[in-house]
Every structure is written in C-alpha cells, then in structure tokens.
Amino acid sequence: MLKHLKILTFVLCVAAISFFTKTFLNQNSTYIVKYLISKGILPITEKDYYQIFKSENIPSYNISPSDVLQQGNGIFFLETTDRMEEPSLVLCSIESAARLYPDRPVVFFMKGLDDIVNVDDEKKARERYPTLSFYKNIYIFPLRLDKVFADTPLLAWYEKVDPKRENYWTNVKADACRIALIWKYGGIYMDTDVISIRPIPEDNFLAAEHATSMSNTVFGLSPHHNLMWEFMENFVQNYRGNVWGFQGPTLFTRVVKKHCGVLNFTSVDHLKCANVSYFHPERFYPMQYGSWGKYYEVWKDLPTFNNSYGLHLWNYMNKGRKFMMVGSNTLVEHLYQQYCPSTYESILKNVTSHH
Template sequence: MDGYYFIQSYIFGISPVKNNSGINISDPPVPSIKPGIVFVESTDNVEPTPLVVCSVESAALGNPDKPIYYFMKGFSGNLSQYPQPAYKGIPLLSSVRNVTILPLNVTELFEDTPLKGWYQKVNPLKEKFWTHVLADGCRLALIWRYGGIYLDTDIISLRSMLFDNFTCPQSPAVFSNGAMGFQQKHHTFLWNCMEAFVANYIGHVWGQQGPELISHALKRWCNTSKPATFIGKECNGISLWITDRFYPIPYPQWERYYAPWKKEHIEWAFSGTYRAHVWNFINKQKKRKVVAGSGSLMEHFFQLHCPNTYKKFIQSSNSTA
C-alpha cells in the first residue's frame, strides 16, 4: 500500500484527493516512508497567512528532494473544498510539487504516546496558551512517530540542509523547540520529552512545554547542568547547532526583519543560516507588514525564497504577514 494512502486512510480515515492540477496527491513525490519537513497548524484556521505560506513554500523550494508536510487541524482532507479565489494559501501550496497538506487528527496522533492521557483530561477552554501548548505536543508526537524535521510556521528556509538529529539554541541558555530534527522515527529523546511534557505540565506559563522543556530534557540527555557547553558539538547522538543556524536575529531585535537592508549585507549576515525564525508571535502585537518596494529584509526573503507567495500576496496587496 502506498505510504501516503496508508497515513490518509488509517490515521486520518479519509481517501486520497486530487490537487488543483488533477494529480492524485497520493502519488509520488510524497513518500511518507521517508522523513520529511513538518509544519503544524493547531488552530481551526484554514486560510494560512502569507508568512505561513512563505515558510512552507521556501522549505519546499529549498529541499526539492524532500517531502514537505503541512498538518492543519481545520483541514478536511478534500482540496476541492478550498477553491480560489475564496482561498489563497491552500491552493497555492497544493500546487507545489513536494508539498502535501494533511488533516491533523490530534486524538489519533497522540494514541500510544504519553500525551494521550493528558489530552483526554485537559480542558482547552481553561488554558491560557492552548493553541501554542497543543502545537508543542503535536510537534513532539509527529517527529517521534514519523521522523524528520519540525519547523515553526514563521521560519523561512534560506538554503537546503542535511537531515540530522539536532536541536538549536535560541539564546546561549535556552534551546528552542521551533526547529528540531530526528532522522529516524521513535527516537528516545522525543519520548522522554513527551513524558516530561505530561509530568511537568504548567499550561499558564509561556514556554514551559516548549523551550523550557527542551532545555531541561537536554540536561538529562547530556548528563550536564549546562548543555550550552555542547553548542556546536554532539551530545549523545544529538547535534546542538549554533544559534545562527535558525535564530540569526535574537527576538529582542525582531523588527530588524522589517527594516531596509542592503542586498550585499544580507549575504554576509546570513551566510551561516539555514533558516530564519522571524518571531511572528511578537509581531502579532505590532502587526508589521511585508511591503512591496520597501527593501526590507522580509521582502528580500519573500522575493528570493518564496516567489509564488510574494507574487500572490505581497505584490497584489500589502497583506499582513
């Protein structure tokens, strides 16, 4: 049985569907049997923002030999329900050769994991950061179940990268869960993280189930109180990459992404960066935009790394990214 069909029919209980070109998306090149790059939408929103679309498109263009999976909680599994012009993001992404959009069935995903009991008991209506906490759990379960790389939907891919077992610090003392990869499924570190997620769950503390969890899990995994000493090295089979790989601009300076840059400076500043996390959670308060003709760093990223998104969303209208 085709790997993608197996995921659709067994895990999600639906049949394969066709994209806008009439191609059965259960056909190659979307082999679920090998790890890919995973994105998650934990709300019921089915119209992704320009930034989300750019993140997924840039990962696909930068890694043409890898399958890109975009799991959406509100997605029905039937692409024909999201036609243009009523919808922009899903039609655009479904037209990209190596992108597969999948419905996110959280109950099925958490089955046979430590997160199952927690999810059955938790009350989303009483949770302060529910969509973020749910996304924290989903990324652990998805990469544990299937292997591959997880990326936040506000991470723009600048170049291809080798698949590896890795995590990356967003600052010298804090390891983020915004980007992490494990070549093979069922990695013990991820299982340990899911156990710690449940055992130390504090839903009203921002980052408790994310960076704090990963940072503490690495202390146990590396058998050290200071996992930062392994940055740029390997610890028990997991590479702790340098911050510039994913977080070249620290979050207190996030507005630099929306400031004008000279193109000759961009290549030098991001020469060691695989993917750029643009800290959209902070931007939701100020609502900075990607503006055509602004010369901003974000406009440069959109033009170069997600050109279809740029043409569809930015050139046609100055949408909030």
C-alpha cells in the same frame, strides 16, 4: 499477418485490462488496482485511472500521512487553530522549505481542514493555496489531535486536560503535536515563521535559541527516537500549562540539560551529545527576539546570514503588527523575493490589481 497479430494482441490487452479493472471495481478493491498500476502490471496512467473510478462513482484510493511520510524524511508545519486563511509568512515558510528540499515531502497539518479521504481531496486542499499547489512535494492534511496522540504518553494527558482552563492552549497543543508527530514519523519540524535558506546538514538535531536554552522552533529526529519519547513523558509528568513555554523550549532545555549539562558553544560549529547534534543559535536565530523588528526595516547592506540554515522571524513577538509590504525594500521583502517567489508574486499581483 504480423500487423493483424499485433492488432489482435493490442485488443486482447485492452480487453484484459477492462476485465480486471471492472472485476476489482466490483470488489471495491481499489488499492489492488493502485498497486497493479504502480507496478506497471496494468499499463494505464493515473489520469485514466481517476477517470475510470469517477465514471463508476467510486472514490480514488485513500491517502494518509503514513503514505507520504513512510520514508521518515518529512518536513512538518502545523496550524493548530481553525484558521484557514493563512498569512503570507506561513505560505512563505512552507514554500521556502519545499523549494529547498524538493525530494522530501513537506506536510502542512491544519486543524480546520475537512477530512482527507482520497487523493482528489488532498489535491483540492492544496489548491486552496495557489502559491503552494505548484510544488508537488507539498501535502496538506487535517490535524486530528486524538489520532496524533494515539499510542503516545500524550494521549492520557489530552483526554483529561480542559482547554477552557488553559491560559496558552493554542501554544501547548502545538508543543504537544510537534513532538508526537516527529516521534511517529521522523523528520524535521519547523514553525510557520521560519524561512528556509540553506539545507540542514544533519538528520538528528536540536537547535539552541540562546547560549543556555534550547528551542522547539526547528528540530529533527529519526522515527521513534528515544529522546523524543522522553520529551513526551516529561511533557506529561511535569505539565505546567499556565507557564509560557514550559511545555516547549523549557521542556527541551530541561531534558537536554539532564543528558548533556549546559551546552558551551565556543564557535558556530555543532556540539554532539547522545548522538544528537546541537546547533548554535546563529543557525536559526541570527537575530534574537529583541531585534525581531529589524526584519521589517530597510538595510543599506543586506546581511548574508552565511551561518544560518533558516531564519526565525519571531511571529509571536510581532503579533501581526508588521507585514511584508511590496515595494518597501525591507529585509523581509528581499527574503520573500529570494526564498518564496511564488508567494511574493501573488502578493505583487494582488497589489497591482487594486491600483
């Protein structure tokens, strides 16, 4: 009797699930089903959920950057051109961050990417880059400038600026995007030529590039931080797009100088001003721009970078002249092997298959 009762209960549960699912599907209320599943009210797996929706020709529930970044702890990378075939250094930078921060979403915004409508679209976007698809905390979304700048001081500037008359449009829009995204979502921004090697111990920080100038290569602030709003206002009010770096490192430098004066580092320890930590250049620039080529040289004794959280490889100085070469025994090869092994293995297999 008890056995038959259990069977009857199971059948009724299945029937109830089927009824509710069909009802919600007919109402196109896919988000309700997602919510019920996430709360355990509908005890079916996401795999089953996707199969149900596909069989009914109804798309999976929507996914947006807001869904992924709602905790304010995201790590951001940008591709502001239409390029889709990313160099290995870009993939290495993203992979190294995903490995180092497994509990944080690592988001790559790409201007050339088609719209992401649902979870399946986002998965397909990630699968374009097999070395990244292994990491479940990596997300790839399209970069839509009008949406990024909405509800910020940058929107009015963007609507009137003429890209054809801009000398450094790719750089300027990248400078604008990063401050708007961190304002909206909070988290850490990194350029795609920064290899992460140690966790950053602060949430609200800026990094000095030189003793007297700030950098916008790596920085982190909480959502809607007043300093980030000031960056956006200053960007628009003092816009000089024809001057290299004026909307980027120079912007950060002039705003910080206004609040803190010239920072005086006497050690590699952080300085504090206005509840923000300021990092010594050693933290991300252990090699200054004039020494960028040393990353592509063979070292007798490899540097430890004990005082660094990440390594900026100065890609704009390189301009595609040097690459990581398998078997070269260069410093950059060792960095790939240690901090982005999936990217390195992919390059190694590609080299091996062509011999």
